[in-house]
Amino acid sequence: PSASPEVNLAILGRRGAGKSALTVKFLTKRFISEYDPNLEDTYSSEETVDHQPILLRVMDTADLDTPRNCERYLNWAHAFLVVYSVDSRQSFESSCSYLELLALHAKETQRSYPTVLLGNKLDMAQSRQVTKAEGAALAGRFGCLFFEVSACLDFEHVQHVFHEAVREARR
Numbered sequence: 266p267s268a269s270p271e272v273n274l275a276i277l278g279r280r281g282a283g284k285s286a287l288t289v290k291f292l293t294k295r296f297i298s299e300y301d302p303n304l305e306d307t308y309s310s311e312e313t314v315d316h317q318p319i320l321l322r323v324m325d326t327a328d329l330d331t332p333r334n335c336e337r338y339l340n341w342a343h344a345f346l347v348v349y350s351v352d353s354r355q356s357f358e359s360s361c362s363y364l365e366l367l368a369l370h371a372k373e374t375q376r377s378y379p380t381v382l383l384g385n386k387l388d389m390a391q392s393r394q395v396t397k398a399e400g401a402a403l404a405g406r407f408g409c410l411f412f413e414v415s416a417c418l419d420f421e422h423v424q425h426v427f428h429e430a431v432r433e434a435r436r
């Protein structure tokens with residue numbers, strides 16, 4: 266058993282946005298795989314964020330195109346990473362429906378749902394369908410943090426996003 270505080274992070278977004286690629290990138294260095302067939306894939310990683318140890322659990326969710334059976338992660342997660350792909354307008358629209366879902370639940374439960382909006386596949390910027398300003402505006406509307414990264418480029422930017430999600434959960 267770990268004495269570290271724990272943060273559960275759910276990764277949400279349309280199929281193909283890059284949820285699995287981001288999760289794998291983040292976990293590449295130190296990782297313990299934990300497979301729960303009832304819960305999709307969840308992974309644990311011992312992290313240090315702002316000099317404090319933390320056990321971060323990541324659920325790489327597998328909704329199809331829109332939010333479904335959301336209770337499984339709404340009740341489990343302390344923070345949410347909503348992912349879209351900058352080269353897919355459809356994925357951006359799906360990310361909006363995830364943000365709406367989280368906002369609705371926050372209102373209903375009077376609980377906060379710390380969320381980071383993430384535009385992935387920045388390396389595909391030549392076929393961009395969603396501008397950085399649009400991403401920032403959507404995040405602003407829902408009061409969440411916003412980043413653009415690429416799961417296939419450097420680890421540090423991806424790690425930074427996951428750590429920011431931990432910070433959001435701690436706030």
Ligand SMILES: Nc1nc2c(ncn2[C@@H]2O[C@H](COP(=O)(O)OP(=O)(O)OP(=O)(O)O)[C@@H](O)[C@H]2O)c(=O)[nH]1
Pocket residue numbers: 278279280281282283284285286287326327328385386387388389414415416417418
């Ligand atoms: N160019 C590029 N391709 C990426 C990036 N991230 C993911 N991909 C590719 O996009 C496709 C979908 O990535 P996944 O990680 O499987 O996406 P997902 O959101 O987990 O999708 P599901 O597993 O279907 O729910 C794969 O072919 C990845 O290799 C990225 O940052 N840049």
